[in-house]
Amino acid sequence: MSGAVLGSLYFLTGLVGVGARPTTQAITLKQGSSIQEGSIVSIEYTLTDEAGKVIDTNVGKEPLSYMQGSGQIVAGLERELTGLKIGEQKKVQVKPEEGYGLPDEKAFRELPKEELPVEAQKVGTMLMSKSSDGRGRPVRVHQVKEKTIVVDFNHPLAGKTLNFDVKIKNIQSAQAK
Numbered sequence: 001m002s003g004a005v006l007g008s009l010y011f012l013t014g015l016v017g018v019g020a021r022p023t024t025q026a027i028t029l030k031q032g033s034s035i036q037e038g039s040i041v042s043i044e045y046t047l048t049d050e051a052g053k054v055i056d057t058n059v060g061k062e063p064l065s066y067m068q069g070s071g072q073i074v075a076g077l078e079r080e081l082t083g084l085k086i087g088e089q090k091k092v093q094v095k096p097e098e099g100y101g102l103p104d105e106k107a108f109r110e111l112p113k114e115e116l117p118v119e120a121q122k123v124g125t126m127l128m129s130k131s132s133d134g135r136g137r138p139v140r141v142h143q144v145k146e147k148t149i150v151v152d153f154n155h156p157l158a159g160k161t162l163n164f165d166v167k168i169k170n171i172q173s174a175q176a177k
Contacts, residue, residue: 002079008142032171037069041081042170048163063169074099077164084168094162100155107153108142115140116149124158 031037042063047056058064067070068082076098084090096102113121120127125141142151 027126029172029174030175033141034083034177035068035081035168036083036169036173038173039068040172040174041066041068041168043081044169046165046166048165050161050163052163055162064142065170070121074162077166081166086168086171089165089167092164092166097160100157101159102122103154103159108150109146109153110145110150113127115145115151127151129153133142 005080022097029040035041042065045057045064046054046058046059047053064073068078071078073095076094077092079098080090080092080094116127120141121144124146127139127141128136129139131137137153138156140152140154141149142152
């Protein structure tokens with residue numbers, strides 16, 4: 001299922017509150033003119049670090065779809081895309097405070113070595129853990145000690161300035177019939 005379809009379903013299912021009676025009013029998605037709160041937006045992007053090294057890109061692949069104002073992308077990028085139209089491109093620099101935050105010293109935990117497989121006991125190894133809400137969360141091995149391993153629960157991009165080169169591929173807005 002495409003990202004745009006999933007984003008649309010997420011948006012539309014959110015229109016009916018928990019415990020509320022479903023409404024018989026039909027909702028359709030129409031072409032939007034510019035990005036505004038509630039728009040379902042599809043973007044093509046390249047993300048680079050401060051040195052210009054590509055961290056991630058979807059150029060030549062399926063566009064990333066998200067709902068404007070829902071916090072599905074980093075706050076600094078979301079704010080800078082407001083008002084753009086289909087086909088427009090923008091370079092956006094996002095400081096850590098509006099990206100993945102600053103590294104938090106409290107996000108480092110020391111675990112007994114036996115809790116990690118031997119092959120994962122190397123500095124820099126990326127692992128996945130589950131957060132309290134069940135979502136996957138990346139964890140990096142920070143230090144290997146004699147009996148313990150120090151892991152870093154900070155997002156891998158915490159503390160980094162992010163440079164996005166974004167092209168708006170599609171904008172849709174929900175409208176009641």
